[in-house]
Amino acid sequence: MLQALHRRGPDSTGVALYGPPQGGYLLRARTRPNGADGEARVERARAAIEAMATVRELAPTPAGVTATLTYEGELAALADGVEAAEETLDVLSLGRSMQIVKEVGSAEELDRAYGISSFVGGHAIGHTRMATESRVDTLHSHPFWARPFADIALVHNGHVTNEHKWRRRLEQRGHRFLTDNDSEVVAAYLADQLERGEDLDEVLERSVRELDGSFSYLVSTADGIGFARDQFGLKPLLLAETDEYVVLASEDIAIRAAFADDDIRPREVGAGEARSWQR
Amino acid sequence: MAAVAARALEIDCAGRPTREINREVKRAASEGTEEIVLLNPGGRHNLCVALFDPVTVKVRGDAGWYCTGMLDGATIVVEGNCGWGVAENAMSGLVEVHGNAGSGAGATMRGGELYVAGDTGSRAAISLKGGAVVVGGSVGYMSGFMMQRGSLVVCGDAGEALGDSMYEGRIYVAGEVASLGADAVDAELDDDDVGFLRGELERHHVDRDPSSFRKVVAGRKLWNFSKKEFEVWKTAL
Numbered sequence: 468m469l470q471a472l473h474r475r476g477p478d479s480t481g482v483a484l485y486g487p488p489q490g491g492y493l494l495r496a497r498t499r500p501n502g503a504d505g506e507a508r509v510e511r512a513r514a515a516i517e518a519m520a521t522v523r524e525l526a527p528t529p530a531g532v533t534a535t536l537t538y539e540g541e542l543a544a545l546a547d548g549v550e551a552a553e554e555t556l557d558v559l560s561l562g563r564s565m566q567i568v569k570e571v572g573s574a575e576e577l578d579r580a581y582g583i584s585s586f587v588g589g590h591a592i593g594h595t596r597m598a599t600e601s602r603v604d605t606l607h608s609h610p611f612w613a614r615p616f617a618d619i620a621l622v623h624n625g626h627v628t629n630e631h632k633w634r635r636r637l638e639q640r641g642h643r644f645l646t647d648n649d650s651e652v653v654a655a656y657l658a659d660q661l662e663r664g665e666d667l668d669e670v671l672e673r674s675v676r677e678l679d680g681s682f683s684y685l686v687s688t689a690d691g692i693g694f695a696r697d698q699f700g701l702k703p704l705l706l707a708e709t710d711e712y713v714v715l716a717s718e719d720i721a722i723r724a725a726f727a728d729d730d731i732r733p734r735e736v737g738a739g740e741a742r743s744w745q746r
Numbered sequence: 747m748a749a750v751a752a753r754a755l756e757i758d759c760a761g762r763p764t765r766e767i768n769r770e771v772k773r774a775a776s777e778g779t780e781e782i783v784l785l786n787p788g789g790r791h792n793l794c795v796a797l798f799d800p801v802t803v804k805v806r807g808d809a810g811w812y813c814t815g816m817l818d819g820a821t822i823v824v825e826g827n828c829g830w831g832v833a834e835n836a837m838s839g840l841v842e843v844h845g846n847a848g849s850g851a852g853a854t855m856r857g858g859e860l861y862v863a864g865d866t867g868s869r870a871a872i873s874l875k876g877g878a879v880v881v882g883g884s885v886g887y888m889s890g891f892m893m894q895r896g897s898l899v900v901c902g903d904a905g906e907a908l909g910d911s912m913y914e915g916r917i918y919v920a921g922e923v924a925s926l927g928a929d930a931v932d933a934e935l936d937d938d939d940v941g942f943l944r945g946e947l948e949r950h951h952v953d954r955d956p957s958s959f960r961k962v963v964a965g966r967k968l969w970n971f972s973k974k975e976f977e978v979w980k981t982a983l
Binding site: 699700703705718719720721722723724727732733734735737738739 | 786788789790791807808810811827829830845846848849864865866867868869886887888905
């Protein structure tokens with residue numbers, strides 16, 4: 468699906484994948500290009516993570532590490548602590564079932580490096596990015612982890628014009644953002660409400676009124692996926708639903724790349740529409 | 747000796763650039779081919795744009811954005827679903843979509859007919875300048891926005907702000923209307939309307955009572971600026 472959308476977003480590609488929940492936390496982190504290389508990179512990442520949590524398994528990835536951890540405590544402290552212990556390391560995702568894999572380049576390149584097409588799981592969201600306002604690098608690519616909330620990720624097409632307001636409010640409450648990207652703010656804005664026990668559908672519906680600008684976004688949690696589209700319906704979003712699956716995409720070309728001959732009727736979601744599905 | 751064009755042609759779109767497919771369709775149509783079938787369209791954009799010959803093209807599957815834009819005289823049948831901007835700026839001809847269509851279906855059409863059996867997204871028949879857009883299902887938000895001529899027929903429901911700032915033209919809705927837009931007003935359905943609707947519904951095999959439609963036209967308050975009606979303008983803008 469993502470390769471079919473490559474021409475929409477040639478800069479970077481990413482996915483948030485949800486597999487069976489692990490006993491501990493799954494952490495994915497990436498070393499910046501100016502960081503250590505080879506064995507040293509893995510060992511320094513291991514040391515940084517071990518400074519904060521018990522590492523059960525750790526494996527290198529093409530640009531960082533993936534680890535399974537035992538940890539009791541605040542995830543913000545864990546992510547911030549790991550990054551403080553090794554300053555060239557950025558935590559891309561933390562969760563019990565979620566892993567975010569993202570890089571600059573195409574979906575084919577991402578798959579070649581990380582073998583994402585062999586992943587088995589219940590749901591996933593993905594994104595191909597064409598940057599308009601912020602930098603083209605791994606941290607600015609989607610999906611954004613709704614740091615520091617476990618298992619919540621977001622992909623977004625559009626431009627949220629009042630993001631600074633929500634950024635400031637969340638920062639006042641102690642949130643830390645890794646980028647100046649508006650989508651990262653939307654991820655935390657949603658997750659912050661979910662964490663306070665609010666219902667996903669209500670949070671999505673409220674976001675249509677509270678976020679300004681143009682947006683079609685997908686948000687994923689440990690057990691579900693939701694979407695919202697701005698009140699003017701400026702950014703595309705298609706939905707097709709069967710008894711077996713729910714598929715959403717910016718363009719039918721992506722849906723047909725995965726479900727070529729299925730008898731489905733993808734429809735454009737309405738302006739201001741929001742909805743979610745739970746497993 | 748002139749080459750005799752095949753009466754029917756099949757084109758497999760898989761793995762081919764759209765520009766090449768469209769060129770082949772145009773060439774075959776100009777040489778007198780009567781029917782062209784496009785296989786494996788896969789939701790790709792811009793299929794069958796600027797087709798000026800009276801050919802019939804059957805798209806066997808989904809088409810993407812701007813399908814059949816600038817159509818003049820051809821008949822295009824999309825047997826699946828269609829993305830946004832279908833039949834945009836069509837001059838004449840017929841477009842049939844068996845599934846759903848995206849936003850801006852029939853945008854700025856000047857003539858001809860677009861029939862969508864399923865639903866459309868927002869802004870169906872936006873800035874319509876002629877011809878007819880007939881939708882078997884429902885239309886989204888702001889349909890008929892700034893319409894100037896022609897007809898929009900909706901057999902299902904219409905989203906918010908229907909007919910907002912329309913100058914002229916007629917909108918008919920059989921189902922619920924979420925809300926009328928600025929200066930869009932109800933009008934009596936007369937015999938001409940019922941006759942027109944009956945013709946359209948029969949042509950597209952839609953089983954609806956033509957006299958059950960609600961008619962919406964321009965209130966014409968926005969035609970000329972009037973300081974006395976400042977409130978009308980304030981809401982419209």
